[in-house]
Amino acid sequence: MARFLLKRLGLALLTLVILSLIIFFAGRVLPGDPGRAILGPFAAESAVKALDKSLGVDRPLISQYWGWVSGFVRGNFGLSYQFQSPVRPFVFTALGHSLKLAAVAFVIVVPLGIFGGVVAALNFGKWIDRVISVSGLSFSTVPEFVSGVVLIVIFAIWLKVLPVTATWPPGSPVFTQLKYLILPAIPLVLILFGYIARMARAGTLEALDSDYVRTATLKGLPRRVVIFRHVLRNSLLPTITVVATQTGYLIGGLVVVETLFNYQGIGRLIFTAAKDKDFPMLEAGILTIGVVYLVATIIADVLYTLLNPRVRLESSE
Amino acid sequence: MPGSGPAGSGSAAGALDVSVGKIRREHLGQLLRSKTFIVGATILLFWIVCALFGSLFEPSNPLNGNFLQFNLAPSASHWFGTDYLGRDVVSRVIAGSRDILIVAPLATLLGTSVGTAIGLAQGYFGGVVDNVVGRLVEAVLALPVVIVAFLFVVALGPSSRTLILVIGFVFALLIARTVRTAVLQERELDYVAAASLRGEGALHIMFAEILPNVLSPILVEFTVRLGYAIFAIATLSFLGFGIQPPTPDWGADISYTYSLLGAGYWWETLFPALAIASLVVAVNLVADSIEVVLVQ
Numbered sequence: 001m002a003r004f005l006l007k008r009l010g011l012a013l014l015t016l017v018i019l020s021l022i023i024f025f026a027g028r029v030l031p032g033d034p035g036r037a038i039l040g041p042f043a044a045e046s047a048v049k050a051l052d053k054s055l056g057v058d059r060p061l062i063s064q065y066w067g068w069v070s071g072f073v074r075g076n077f078g079l080s081y082q083f084q085s086p087v088r089p090f091v092f093t094a095l096g097h098s099l100k101l102a103a104v105a106f107v108i109v110v111p112l113g114i115f116g117g118v119v120a121a122l123n124f125g126k127w128i129d130r131v132i133s134v135s136g137l138s139f140s141t142v143p144e145f146v147s148g149v150v151l152i153v154i155f156a157i158w159l160k161v162l163p164v165t166a167t168w169p170p171g172s173p174v175f176t177q178l179k180y181l182i183l184p185a186i187p188l189v190l191i192l193f194g195y196i197a198r199m200a201r202a203g204t205l206e207a208l209d210s211d212y213v214r215t216a217t218l219k220g221l222p223r224r225v226v227i228f229r230h231v232l233r234n235s236l237l238p239t240i241t242v243v244a245t246q247t248g249y250l251i252g253g254l255v256v257v258e259t260l261f262n263y264q265g266i267g268r269l270i271f272t273a274a275k276d277k278d279f280p281m282l283e284a285g286i287l288t289i290g291v292v293y294l295v296a297t298i299i300a301d302v303l304y305t306l307l308n309p310r311v312r313l314e315s316s317e
Numbered sequence: 318m319p320g321s322g323p324a325g326s327g328s329a330a331g332a333l334d335v336s337v338g339k340i341r342r343e344h345l346g347q348l349l350r351s352k353t354f355i356v357g358a359t360i361l362l363f364w365i366v367c368a369l370f371g372s373l374f375e376p377s378n379p380l381n382g383n384f385l386q387f388n389l390a391p392s393a394s395h396w397f398g399t400d401y402l403g404r405d406v407v408s409r410v411i412a413g414s415r416d417i418l419i420v421a422p423l424a425t426l427l428g429t430s431v432g433t434a435i436g437l438a439q440g441y442f443g444g445v446v447d448n449v450v451g452r453l454v455e456a457v458l459a460l461p462v463v464i465v466a467f468l469f470v471v472a473l474g475p476s477s478r479t480l481i482l483v484i485g486f487v488f489a490l491l492i493a494r495t496v497r498t499a500v501l502q503e504r505e506l507d508y509v510a511a512a513s514l515r516g517e518g519a520l521h522i523m524f525a526e527i528l529p530n531v532l533s534p535i536l537v538e539f540t541v542r543l544g545y546a547i548f549a550i551a552t553l554s555f556l557g558f559g560i561q562p563p564t565p566d567w568g569a570d571i572s573y574t575y576s577l578l579g580a581g582y583w584w585e586t587l588f589p590a591l592a593i594a595s596l597v598v599a600v601n602l603v604a605d606s607i608e609v610v611l612v613q
Contacts, residue, residue, distance in 0.1 A: 018455070019460070022456060023468065030469070031472045137601060138601065141600075141601040142597055143551050143597070145552065145555045145571060145590075149578070150587065150590055150594070153578065153586070153587050157583050158583075252461030252463055252464045256463075256556070259556065260575060282471065286464060293460070294459055
């Protein structure tokens with residue numbers, strides 16, 4: 001178990017290093033001169049040079065990369081071009097907001113997706129299976145801003161039951177905050193529902209087909225007991241992994257949803273940083289998303305191993 | 318083709334063509350009997366017709382607005398209303414199919430061809446090549462495609478060419494992974510061993526022997542990725558880093574009009590949104606039915 005964990009951690013660290021190289025390449029090397037980007041095309045060459053020197057971007061790329069990455073590890077995410085102050089507080093506050101929105105989406109979609117998948121599997125091949133599968137597939141392919149716009153038009157403009165933005169008045173109680181978060185959460189729910197339902201369906205079908213379920217049925221257990229005790233326990237394992245791998249996606253989908261609903265999360269932070277060409281902010285935001293994703297996958301791996309004795313035994317050999 | 322007699326390779330290729338042709342006809346019949354495929358293909362065809370011949374039946378010019386008639390609600394003269402610059406929304410929606418239906422397939426095609434080449438090399442050579450590409454794919458996959466594309470498009474500056482290159486590059490890595498898995502299974506088969514005993518070069522074995530046998534997963538990847546490409550490009554356009562105004566584009570139009578939703582001008586945003594939704598759903602219905610037919 002310890003060896004398995006160490007191996008997973010090592011691989012995740014390697015992935016993170018490569019990811020940081022990609023982000024550094026895209027954020028520092030491709031855009032050209034940062035001083036020029038900040039000051040604009042009409043600034044004097046000497047002013048651009050001076051700014052580059054004060055930003056430290058006239059140093060060799062390797063030392064720049066090292067400075068950036070070692071700073072990130074020590075908790076120094078760099079200085080924002082736009083605000084001339086450390087990036088870290090912005091990133092952390094925004095991440096907190098995003099996690100809140102993501103939590104609302106997860107609380108809705110995980111039970112719903114599992115329920116949908118199990119119902120589809122129990123009605124394999126019937127119309128209800130087709131409806132759940134096809135609608136899940138279709139919803140998961142519609143971009144978040146598209147479903148978001150449709151939802152705003154229906155619920156905020158025609159029916160007037162939910163607010164247009166996700167920004168609640170300061171000091172609102174939790175219940176009011178939830179009301180503001182429901183509409184932005186639904187586009188994320190729609191995307192994830194298909195994936196989770198598909199996994200839950202496949203897992204359930206596999207379990208239904210197994211020897212132990214046949215034995216349980218043949219020894220005369222009621223169908224309800226067979227499903228809850230034998231089928232679900234085994235079929236939901238792979239679903240846990242999907243839920244975790246989708247966390248990374250979810251945080252990414254937030255860029256769009258937060259922009260559309262004007263919600264101050266990490267997605268909106270990245271979007272604003274990109275508009276302002278505030279590369280330190282953009283890089284820190286995207287690297288943070290990568291870290292969150294990797295942490296989520298490791299947690300999923302550990303959970304999966306703890307819950308599934310078969311994997312546990314294999315890995316300890 | 319060094320080392321192989323022209324007659325020998327010719328007859329082998331001929332036999333292959335016949336069997337491939339038979340399989341394709343069978344598959345086509347199966348597809349045409351599938352309701353999902355028919356619905357998806359019909360909607361897709363509608364948008365392709367709009368993209369190709371839209372300028373013939375657009376009610377008015379999608380670029381020139383009448384400044385006195387802005388933000389008009391849908392009516393008999395403007396079915397979908399007019400936008401904030403007085404441009405006819407029906408015409409914008411029809412014309413908006415053009416750029417995305419050029420950029421998305423080109424990006425997918427680039428990604429599929431480069432990805433296939435990388436995947437073939439990875440699967441055939443294994444070792445260092447395989448490891449390096451595998452790690453790179455892992456790292457890129459730690460971020461959603463839209464975010465990776467976003468980062469690079471922001472760095473390079475938005476243009477259709479950048480969109481195609483960036484999305485093509487990200488897709489190439491993802492498609493390489495699928496092709497690699499397929500090649501790993503094929504590599505162990507006798508015909509590959511026979512070819513290498515005949516003295517065929519690596520390139521010939523990869524592209525002339527293995528490639529024809531892994532076409533099914535590649536075709537499935539292409540159609541699935543096409544849906545993703547439309548998703549990603551529409552999203553980037555919505556964020557302001559995709560197709561640039563004044564070119565009619567659904568995502569870009571929404572990014573300019575959604576702030577007017579609060580004022581009640583819903584038609585300027587809703588109709589382009591429904592257009593995107595119908596296109597991505599159509600492509601994915603087609604992709605899904607192709608997958609069902611090819612991967613049984």
